[in-house]
Amino acid sequence: MKLVERISVAPRKVVRSASDLAVNGAPPMFDEPLHVGRPNIGDHQRFLNRAAEILDRGWLSNNGPVAQEFEQRIAGFLGVKHCVAMCNGTIALEIATRALDLKGEVIVPSYTFVATAHALQWQEITPIFADIDPATHNLDPAAVWRMITPRTTGIIGVHLWGRASPVKELEAIAKEHRLRLMFDASHGFGCSLNGKLLGGFGECEVFSFHATKFFNTFEGGAVVTNNDALAEKMQLMRNFGFSGYDNVIYPGTNGKMTEIAAAMGLTNLENLEDFVSITRRNYRRYRDAITSIPGLSMLEYEESERNNYQYIVVEVAPYFPVSRDRMIEVLHAENILARRYFWPGCHSMEPYRSFYPHAGLVLPKTIAIAERVVVLPTGSAVTTTDIDGVCSVVRALASGPR
């Protein structure tokens, strides 16, 4: 079986002090860039066999047999009644919010990928940004509660980094205020809350299967739900509203998943545990190194839950000798393409920045976290030797300004 591998693996040097850093004239740690989001790719031959079958069959899209099998396998895996596969996570969010009849204002975190907000704005629904809990990076229920107005129709919790939103608390708020509750589970494929895989919470949950996600279908997404009527509505919506050959009964869009994307999904699903064992190993290697460095902390995954360990999220404290942005510059010089994530928060991006110039006043935790977070490379293309190289650079920064 062939899973994705890096061709050139070995770090080129050991960093013992600042003079060994590339920013100070030394050669970089890696010959090739070490990316945060290299895709996890399952067994190549199995995928190619599926691709050959699709070509022989000549059925490339429009709810083909591979897409149907994919939906069944995903629903079975997640333990939900329906999986409605889509062309990407953003369209899946748009269709889910429309199918739930959200309008007016919907409460979302600002600390998320901008698609969570854009999917609402695209339909002229106003995203209202609520602050996060700095310990979890997920919505703070008390902040959500404070943002409710008579125009609020729903809440979208995001399971950021694959760590579950405060589902119980959000359910209580939604119930009390008669709001609809759904989740953007784009990061959460294969992750659980109280032993139950994400996918079955709220009225529906949305996944992104983009190439950079833990589980990918090249591009793709899905809405999963236990609600029969909602699933049926979304099946119509993703296919122009067609109910049968000539019968359009709904204003729909084109959200269909292609056969080749579904083939990638089926293949990657078979290798999911292989991916987890690599990302778990990488996470532990990073955690052992990073948590011993004063001024750095790592967002930890609850080991009693299932996790995909897809993101290595490090927070740089204000007293660390170099700033978060300088750390990223130093890492990039080493060919380690660490990234800020969700910076500077959706509320500081257009059109939200112009619409709500003072939104930041109620988002102090979001702003602080967005300034501190750096995400380090992992995934099935990253080895423990690579990680030791990355950590030696970070450790060198801990001993003084560069």
Ligand SMILES: Cc1ncc(COP(=O)(O)O)c(C=O)c1O
């Ligand atoms: C939290 C979140 N929501 C939505 C999306 C959008 O998904 P897609 O890129 O598949 O459209 C992404 C990722 O891209 C994401 O990280």
